Amino acid sequence: MNTTTPPVPVATPSQQGLLGAWLHALATVVRDKGVLLLLVGAPVLYGFFYPWFYADEVLTRVPVAVVDLDHTSLSRQITRFADADPRIEVHLVTGSEREAQEALWRGEIEGYAVIPAGLKRSVVRGENAVVSIEANGAYALLNKAVQYGFAEAVGTVSAGVEIRKLQASGQSAPQARASRAPVQLQMVALFNPTEGYGSFVVPAVALLILQQTLLMGAAMLTGTWVESGQHRARATTWLGRLLALCTLGWASGLFYFGWIFVLHDYPRGGNPLGALALLACYIPAIAALGALLGLWFGNRERALQVLLFTTLPIAFVAGFSWPVEALPEPMQWLRWLLPSTSGVQASLRLNQLGAPLSAALPYLCALVAIGAVCAGAVLALARPSSPDARQ
């Protein structure tokens, strides 16, 4: 932690092949605690840290209240059915809407249903009766759980009432059910059958973690080279350096695709060869972009200062948590300049959905293009300045 001397890399031998340059760069990384932490420590740490929060995957037993102004057997039946629903749990039954509202503000409940006075009388008389479900719209997932939970409970009670009425008018039970809802909708969740939140978000965020850690590591390493003037090197040396960054990036990629996804039982393994092809294109694009940024920053720590906050906007243009259909038109084009956009889309298709390689080909091509342009720029900008260094 408290090294008194900056980690000055060992002077580069003037003559070495690609293999030599690769080994030399790897040795530099191993000796540099800061870069090593970003390239190896951070991906391993985040692989466990991030999924920890979503370990339970599905939201159950959200606390709710029932404001019962009716006090009849029917209103108590609705309360019982609501409590039995796995999505919600009735924490409070009260006669005052004010009390429910205050519990909501204090965060003790996330929503409530108001059963109006005279509900049972209206139902018996065949008049209109409305139960209103008030959920906290500020939190999307809680809102959904509360509304569906209560709607299911009320719907079940309501259907029971109606079917009894229809049967009373002479229809058989199945007939009664059919005439109640002639067209029914069956919803089938594909690829993520439990609709788990962690299963949805972590596999996509994994690609962002891979990008941000490697980007910062590569830029930090290159920035350190710029400080000591070692960034000026022959093409072979630079290719060796990029290859060394890729080696560690590939290791992290395999760690996520091959182990973290399995460990947390996320949807995976749809097209393993395709996923390998993705890593082959994704990692070099990031390494080259990171080196290019490092040349621009020209400072060891600048990479962290400038890149840390970018994770947030990058996540929302990658097209998984926020639909691209809602992005402004220019952003729909600009976002392809980031490797993560193609990486997330290709990984979704290859790892989670099991699509053939052809479905991800445009994304892989975009990654190869980013990698080639950035690597070319690095080689051009960091070529040896004096003729004697070019021997």
Next chain:
Amino acid sequence: MPVALVQYAQKAMNSIANSLRREARRLAADPWDLAMVTWVPLLGVALLWWIFSAGLPRHLAVGVVDDDHSSLSRQLVRMLDATPGVQITQHFTNAAEAERALRAVDVYAVVSIPRDFARTVKEGRAVQVTLLHNAQMSTHSGLLQRDVRTAVGTLSAGIEMAARNKRGESAQAVHVSMEPIHTQMVALFNVSSNYEQFLGAALIPALLHILAMTAGAWTVGRELRDRTLGEWLGAGGWVRTAGALAGKLALPWVSLTLVGLLALVGITWGRGWHPPGNLWWVAAALALLMAVSITAGAALAGITRSLRTALSGAGFFAAPAFAFSGVAFPLAGMPGSARAWAEAMPFTHYIRLQIEQLQMGAPVATSVSTVVALILATAVLLLLGATALTLAHKRPDTWGGR
């Protein structure tokens, strides 16, 4: 005794003023450092606002497998296509074709209408339409489930209404007897349909939280990296160091708070949105969030005595703060230990306060404890940072770590 106190205060005031002037000169001389507390945060905030400015996703691609080819099935397809959230982009002739399109994400969902759809309905029997949705894209599939459910429900209700009218029931009686108990869904603090207000407003302070912690770590960490700690703190001593730290952090704090307030006013009043709660209260809490973030970054730098380690730490704490704050995934759904972590982060508490005021219109009294906690946390971190720097000041051999 009072004389000694006055001397202490004078010493602290002097070091605050000196440190502030020194920081101003430093920022003026370094365009990178100036940018990271002025126009870069402003640009970042504008970028986030722009991302969510459309408000609501529309026209999500959906495919259809229509095995019935009747006027009723075509009516259903037309009704689906007329829903703003849905756009029917493809018609598939068989399930295999639909599955390929789902796997390649050419469509986010497929609606499958069975053979004899119209005939079954005519015979008065129930018939099932299937929605296959890509649950791996949770946001998309959530929106589509809601919209398709509504469209199918409307069609179904229309058919039933027509059948009962034919049997001679009056429209009013039909309406009631079809669904004896109606449910009326009220999204309280009705914001779920406007993502500019919901996500945009929550992400902007999250972005500034990361930038503020980075700025605190950077400005103190640089003095250690460049071995200028002695030059900055002068003769040292705890009081002088605490004053120098406060003076140093003042400028980035003012600058980032101004950006935050500008964004807050812009996204509310600027967009014609008048939140139900107290905007002044949110503004005060935002200023405190910036203060606690900057001092946390500075304390990290003082404790680790390394700019690089402090920045890594700032990234570790601040960068995922939004993801674990309970906005996207509720705190109640997290395992106990993870929830404890989430609740130890200042952003989690700030964003709860902001949502209470901007969306829920809760009384200010519910979040007084949050504001007190933010003030206390800032004070504790400032004391911690000053102590760590006082110790570091005595050990010049530990400066210069990279």
